[in-house]
Amino acid sequence: MKTDVHGRPAVFLDRDGTINEQMGYINHISRFHLLPGVGAAIRRLNEHGLPVVVVTNQSGLARGYFPEALLDQVHDLMREQLAAEGARIDGLYICPHHPEAKEKKFRLACDCRKPRTGLLEQAARELDLDLARSFMVGDRWSDLECGARVGATPILVLTGYGRGDHAHIGPTRELQPALVAEDLAAAVDWILARCR
DSSP states (O other): OOOOTTOBOOEEEOSBTTTBOOOSSOOSGGGOOBOTTHHHHHHHHHHTTOOEEEEEEOHHHHTTSSOHHHHHHHHHHHHHHHHHTTOOOSEEEEEOOBTTOSSGGGBOOOSOSTTSSHHHHHHHHHHTBOGGGOEEEESSHHHHHHHHHTTOEEEEESTTTHHHIIIIIGGGOSOOOSEEESSHHHHHHHHHHHOO
């Protein structure tokens, strides 16, 4: 994919429920499991030159459910497991905040907790990305709203909370996904067909 003066399109991925099994709070390393086909799907994006950026709310940190060291371990494991399948992520952006956080340093009504757009905007600045030509893939309506607010194409995957959100939340919302995909692999098929 060619880079231009306006930045590159990217694929933003939610973490829990999109990349790995939705387990609630991952408060132990043993609870992190990549979803089937995720490594191959991300590798295909890598091979087509599309930056892959993970954007994730991690309020469990703010709530004191796990330490920062564990979050680092989980992300190291995620990178290792992806690398074992020939895949990589180009950026990882985390919101550790919550307005009612137990941990004072994380007690903040921030601009980065999805559906707010701070994580995507930071990634765009740091990685030279064009948000309006990008895609936001997630299993929650908050992921879709976050992407849509910056002009990215919102895609819902039916993994994680996706199937339930599609059935029970989607019908009540004005914003609808450009695609409802069975999983990340199906979302990547659709994205690559539009980026040729």
